[in-house]
Amino acid sequence: MVTKKPKIICITGGKGGTGKTLCAVNIAVMFKDEGYRVLLIDGDVENPNTYLLLNGKLENKKGVPFFKPEIIEEKCSKCGICAKNCLSNALLYVNDAFPIPILNICSGCQLCYKICPENAIRADSRTIGWTYFTEVNELSLFLGELKPSEARSAAIVEELLEKLEVILRSEPRKYDIIILDTAPGAHCDVELLIDFADLVIPITEPTKFGKLDLIRIIELIKLLGKEFRVIVNRSSLLGFKNQFLEELEEEQIEILGDIPLDTEIVESYCQGTPLMDNGSVFNKEGDGYIAFTKIYRNLKKWIEIQDS
Ligand code: SF4
């Protein structure tokens, strides 16, 4: 199966634990099983775990460098210009002492390096995380990981997207479907990935908290002018499904599908085997399996419309 041009689908969610990764992996696997060439990008860089659910290994590790100002004491006149102009207050400076970079709040803007009148700042770099590229069962997985204690997660996401842009420029027909799995929330990492997508799928659950976070992420999606469809996970939770779906419909929020509570979904998660994989042992008549199949059919319809 091929698409006219790659379709970029972003799976996101306003809050953690709604089942984003579960949906991203199973949707990727369903497309792969039907012969589409699929690239899954794990942009949840503080907690990248798609490879576990695919039973894969992290390979082709590459460091992500980040600017690090290094003061050359022999050249520094201790004028303090760098510290006074640093918008992040990332240079500790007291009169007659050399400035001290505070790396975990440095934004890497390089302003200090550019404005130092004595050329006393060296542009060094440090590794703030890694990217990995792995092939798992005919599925390509590209994953970012932020180093513990580092704060610049957006720089890792930018690195993933830069590499994706290179692929799309140099080999535009390499993939039919590209799935982006984001971190929870509505912060800049998530925004970067949503902004890259043709279709955004926020995952929610039928609770007041779920609804609140869904509305927040939808605001961001609308601000970025992106098309979206919602998946309601754990839809059978305490019998609120119908009320929740009606509420979304009243607010003209289009629903791609809903996934009920299902022990086989939990089992597949625990075993690190996607529920929807062709070779999986899970029950094809099960509630979870049927729900994912419906979601897949709806996504195929969306692709057909895009390609028509
Ligand atoms: S601007 Fe340059 S010379 Fe002045 S304190 Fe900073 S590093 Fe030293």
Ligand code: SF4
């Ligand atoms: S790179 Fe930018 S944020 Fe970092 S210390 Fe220099 S001026 Fe401050």
